[in-house]
Amino acid sequence: MAKYLLLKHYRGAPAAVNDVPMDRWTPEEISAHVTYMNDFAARLQETGEFVDAQALAPEGTFVRYDGEGRPPVTDGPFAETKDLIAGWMVIDVDSYERAVELAGELSAAPGAGGKPIHEWLELRPFLTEPPTITE
Amino acid sequence: MDEALLRSLTPTVLGVLVRRGADFVAAEDAVQDALVEAIRVWPADPPRDPKGWLVTVAWRKFLDATRADAARRRRENLVDEEPPPGPAPAVDDTLQLYFLCAHPSLTPSSAVALTLRAVGGLTTRQIAQAYLVPEATMAQRISRAKRTVAGVRFAQPGDVATVLRVLYLVFNEGYSGDVDLAAEAIRLTRQLAAAIDHPEVAGLLALMLLHHARRAARTAPDGRLVPLAEQDRSRWDTTLIAEGIEILQAALARDRLGEFQAQAAIAALHADAPTADETDWVQIVEWYDELTRLTDSPVVRLNRAVAVGEADGPRAGLAALAELDDSLPRYAAVAAYLHERDGDLSTAARLYAEAAHKAPNLAERDHLTRQAARINARRAR
Numbered sequence: 001m002a003k004y005l006l007l008k009h010y011r012g013a014p015a016a017v018n019d020v021p022m023d024r025w026t027p028e029e030i031s032a033h034v035t036y037m038n039d040f041a042a043r044l045q046e047t048g049e050f051v052d053a054q055a056l057a058p059e060g061t062f063v064r065y066d067g068e069g070r071p072p073v074t075d076g077p078f079a080e081t082k083d084l085i086a087g088w089m090v091i092d093v094d095s096y097e098r099a100v101e102l103a104g105e106l107s108a109a110p111g112a113g114g115k116p117i118h119e120w121l122e123l124r125p126f127l128t129e130p131p132t133i134t135e
Numbered sequence: 136m137d138e139a140l141l142r143s144l145t146p147t148v149l150g151v152l153v154r155r156g157a158d159f160v161a162a163e164d165a166v167q168d169a170l171v172e173a174i175r176v177w178p179a180d181p182p183r184d185p186k187g188w189l190v191t192v193a194w195r196k197f198l199d200a201t202r203a204d205a206a207r208r209r210r211e212n213l214v215d216e217e218p219p220p221g222p223a224p225a226v227d228d229t230l231q232l233y234f235l236c237a238h239p240s241l242t243p244s245s246a247v248a249l250t251l252r253a254v255g256g257l258t259t260r261q262i263a264q265a266y267l268v269p270e271a272t273m274a275q276r277i278s279r280a281k282r283t284v285a286g287v288r289f290a291q292p293g294d295v296a297t298v299l300r301v302l303y304l305v306f307n308e309g310y311s312g313d314v315d316l317a318a319e320a321i322r323l324t325r326q327l328a329a330a331i332d333h334p335e336v337a338g339l340l341a342l343m344l345l346h347h348a349r350r351a352a353r354t355a356p357d358g359r360l361v362p363l364a365e366q367d368r369s370r371w372d373t374t375l376i377a378e379g380i381e382i383l384q385a386a387l388a389r390d391r392l393g394e395f396q397a398q399a400a401i402a403a404l405h406a407d408a409p410t411a412d413e414t415d416w417v418q419i420v421e422w423y424d425e426l427t428r429l430t431d432s433p434v435v436r437l438n439r440a441v442a443v444g445e446a447d448g449p450r451a452g453l454a455a456l457a458e459l460d461d462s463l464p465r466y467a468a469v470a471a472y473l474h475e476r477d478g479d480l481s482t483a484a485r486l487y488a489e490a491a492h493k494a495p496n497l498a499e500r501d502h503l504t505r506q507a508a509r510i511n512a513r514r515a516r
Contacts, residue, residue, distance in 0.1 A: 001244045001266070001308060048245070048276025051268050092268050094242045130360060130498045131307045132317055132346055135401060135438055 003051060003092050003126040004099040006106060008119070010058050012083030017118035018111045025112050036109045044091060044102070055087035090126075099123055140185060141173055143326065145256030148189045150228020153289050157197050159235065160281045163253050165197035170256055172196075229254070230330040234293025237301040238284045245280035246301045252277055255323055257314060265314045295331060299339050299395065302327070306343050317347055337386035338396030344379035345402035348372040359505075360498045364411040376406045397426045416446035433463050441469055449477035467493060468503055475510065484510040 022030065044050035062076040089106065093099050103121045111117035145166060152162035169192040173185075182188035236250040248266075251257045257265075263273035306320035324340045352366035361367075383399045401422045408414040423439035426432075436459055444452020452473045459466065471486035487507035494500035 001247065001304070003267075045272060046275055046279075048248075048272050048274075048279055050272050092244070092266070092272070094244050125495075127494070127500065128496045129308070130496045132350075133307050133342070133398070135363065135405070135441075 001092070001094060002096070002099070002128065003090060004096075004103075005122075005124045005126065006089040006091065006099075006103050007122040007124060008086045008088065009122065010084040010086040013120040013122065016111075016120065018113070018115050019117075020112035022111075029110065029112060029114060032110050032114060037106075040106055040109070041089070044089075049091050049093050049098075049102070051090035051092050053087070053089040056085055058084060058086070096125075099125075138174070139322070141170065141177070141189075142256035143322070144186050144189055145170065146229040146232045146254050146326070147186065148193050149232060149253060151190050152193055152197060154228065155194070157201075158285065159289065160285050161197055161200060162193075163281060165193045165200060166256075167252065167258070168196040169193035171258065227330075229326065231289055231291075231293075233298045233327055233330070234291070234295075235284050235287060235289065236280075237298040238287055238293070239297055240283050240287075241280055243301070243304060245276055245283070246297075247304055248273060248276050249280040249284075250301050250323070251305065251319065254326075255319055257319070261314050265316055295333050295336065298327065299335060303339060303395075306346075317343070317350070321347060334386040334389050334391045335393040335395050337382050338393055338399050341379040341383035341386065342395050342399035342402055344375045344382070345399060345406050348375035348379065348406065354498075358498070360502045362502070363405060368409065371406065376403075379403065380406070392425065392429070394426060394429045397422050397429060401426075414445070416442055420446045433459060434465075437463055437465060437469055441472070444473045444476065449473045453477065464493070464495060465490070468499075471503075471506065475506075480510050480514050484514065 022033075025033070041050060041053050059077045061074050062078070063072050063074050066073045091099060091102060093102065100123065103123050107119050107121050108116040109119075111119075148169070149162055149166045152165060153159055157165070166189075169189050172192055173189060177185075232254050233250070236253050237246045241249065244266075248262055251262050251265075252259065259274050259277060260270050262277075263270040266273070268276075302320050302324050305323070306317050321340070321343050324336065324343060328336045328340050348371050349363075349366060351372070352368070352370040353361055355361055379399065380403050383396065383403055386396050387400070401419055404415050404419050404422070419442045420439065423435060423442050426435045427439060437456075440452050440455040440459065443455045453470070456466070456470060456473060461467075461470075467486050467490035471483045471490055474480075474486060475483035484507050487503050487510065491500050491503035491507060494503055
């Protein structure tokens with residue numbers, strides 16, 4: 001009963017084993033990849049472990065407060081930003097071991113040549129509610 | 136409408152259906168449907184006999200579902216007429232349901248979800264909201280759990296310890312949403328205590344009551360965690376404390392000590408102290424020794440180090456801590472506290488910051504960060 005975020009990076013994670021950019025895959029390979037991702041999410045729904053999955057556009061805007069009565073300042077996108085999040089999946093599982101197992105499966109999604117990408121996914125635990133019993 | 140009454144009838148009604156020959160999976164669905172209908176119908180038209188109403192409606196839902204099922208499969212294999220109610224051992228049924236829903240073949244999260252629905256009478260939506268997952272996910276979790284235990288014979292005696300672990304989880308790790316899971320855990324533990332005479336059930340109930348009594352004092356109006364020593368003890372619920380202590384004493388008198396009784400004894404000693412300074416730490420250390428003997432859990436040893444620090448001074452606490460693995464959750468927080476009490480402020484501030492970094496929840500992280508900030512501000516002066 002712990003929630004974990006599986007983070008997929010466009011940039012900033014160590015290089016995948018099968019590190020071919022998606023636009024060099026065949027259309028069939030792309031379809032196989034998308035199917036794998038959808039099947040994976042459907043399977044987690046079936047096991048009662050799925051919470052959320054979202055993909056993000058690669059380009060974003062930085063925004064900050066600029067003082068009373070002034071509109072917020074916007075900036076970017078910054079091409080040089082080191083870390084770039086591509087999307088996430090949130091799971092609710094019984095143990096850390098189960099979270100690692102699932103992240104491993106997601107990382108096996110097929111890429112170029114129909115072979116697993118072996119991409120690095122970042123696994124981050126959610127902060128929980130404090131326990132009731134403390135001593 | 137009295138939703139508590141409605142929910143308290145759930146296990147009895149489910150028991151009646153199962154005794155009449157309905158399989159658990161279908162019966163549980165039928166009871167859930169009947170509960171949903173009761174929530175809809177009762178406010179305008181409250182029944183004179185709520186239990187009778189629920190049994191009738193649930194049985195009809197069960198027959199409807201079975202008939203639809205049978206029609207789909209083009210076979211008729213279930214009798215239509217209502218069977219005689221027969222002797223209904225309601226208490227036994229409730230107990231069997233607890234065993235079934237906490238069956239060892241279930242994962243903890245499945246057992247928790249199934250218990251809250253089949254014994255607690257909560258709807259899938261309420262359970263999903265309570266655990267912050269989509270309703271579809273919770274529905275799947277419950278339906279898988281039911282399939283997992285579908286083959287378990289209903290009359291099979293279970294292990295009460297597995298039930299207690301599930302109820303403890305509901306109480307201790309509950310989020311605070313619309314459904315008050317701590318109150319629900321207490322209600323379910325009371326119901327269990329009425330169905331089975333067992334000192335550890337009483338011990339868990341006492342433990343819950345004693346902790347629940349402090350709830351109002353545990354958080355400040357801004358949501359900040361208030362540690363035990365700083366709590367306004369006039370805000371503790373003395374009725375719950377008195378009840379918890381009475382239940383605990385009756386359990387301890389039976390001389391079959393278990394971990395929940397020992398934990399409750401520690402909570403009772405805290406509850407007994409009019410001020411934090413008057414806490415009987417020597418006795419608390421003795422109870423931690425009992426707990427260590429019963430569970431040998433590293434978390435217990437960590438809490439024991441805190442108690443030793445209070446009973447025999449921070450140096451003794453640090454010595455007890457030194458025997459433990461420093462990768463334990465909350466190790467740094469305990470070390471920070473003991474170093475501060477020992478007067479080593481720079482180490483304490485560093486360890487509080489480290490503990491904040493490792494905190495498993497936001498309230499603790501904020502609390503530990505404030506502790507580090509407080510000491511740093513004092514050192515800067």
